[in-house]
Amino acid sequence: MTALPKYDVFQAIADPTRRELLSLLADQDELPVTALSNNFSISRTAVSKHLHVLSDAGLVTERKVGRETRYRLQAAPLQELKDWLSYYERFWDNKLSLLKHLVEADSPDDAAPKGPQKME
Amino acid sequence: MTALPKYDVFQAIADPTRRELLSLLADQDELPVTALSNNFSISRTAVSKHLHVLSDAGLVTERKVGRETRYRLQAAPLQELKDWLSYYERFWDNKLSLLKHLVEADSPDDAAPKGPQKME
């Protein structure tokens, strides 16, 4: 439907219930509304609304299976948050920010080391 | 005043105006209310309220100088956001997450992100 409101990522994660929903979906990979709402004291309808907000922000996807609607985490939009954060990193975490900046700057596809290597 | 509401970091950054305020303070290091409010179309009082929200969240500090109140960025509380984010990083940015995890593990300030070790 893509209605008017259109929540962004910042708004979507502002609510504790919605963050908890994301956490649950991170664990279980796919869950229907009722299963999710069992983790809260609020009504199923309220949880459903929160899920729609997350969906608006692109943080979850819905998929109808039989009579249930299953939700799945879609973490990619959090990149926007990460980008925003990275701008402020130098203001408090300056220890390794340069190294991390370099690491994240060039992305030569799989440069991850195999063994446990201590930097420093 | 530090009333009941007590805004957290997630709420504080949810508003675009407040994010813009943080951005301005990142550039200028210290600014009074009027100077800040000149960047917006809303009233000085409204900006002042936003600043109080940021102050509640610990993201700015205020300091009275003569008849003006100067605000300064305090980025440290964003660490909480960073920690929260790091938990979800592996769900979309898995290219260098291992290396970055090792790098950040060495930082005394960086608490190890909690969560299940469901490494793909």
Add this chain to the structure above:
DNA sequence: TATTCACGAAACCATTTGGTTTCGAATGCA
């Protein structure tokens, strides 16, 4: 078939939020 289950839409409600204008108190300055 009849019933139960899963869900969303709708109507509704209280509180929060983001904004305004007004006013008064300090502070700086002519």
Add this chain to the structure above:
DNA sequence: TGCATTCGAAACCAAATGGTTTCGTGAATA
């Protein structure tokens, strides 16, 4: 001294938010 500047508190307002209950529909099941 007198005036302008800077700001916060207060009162107020409209809209958004987070919640509820009720009801209808479609899918599974006894």
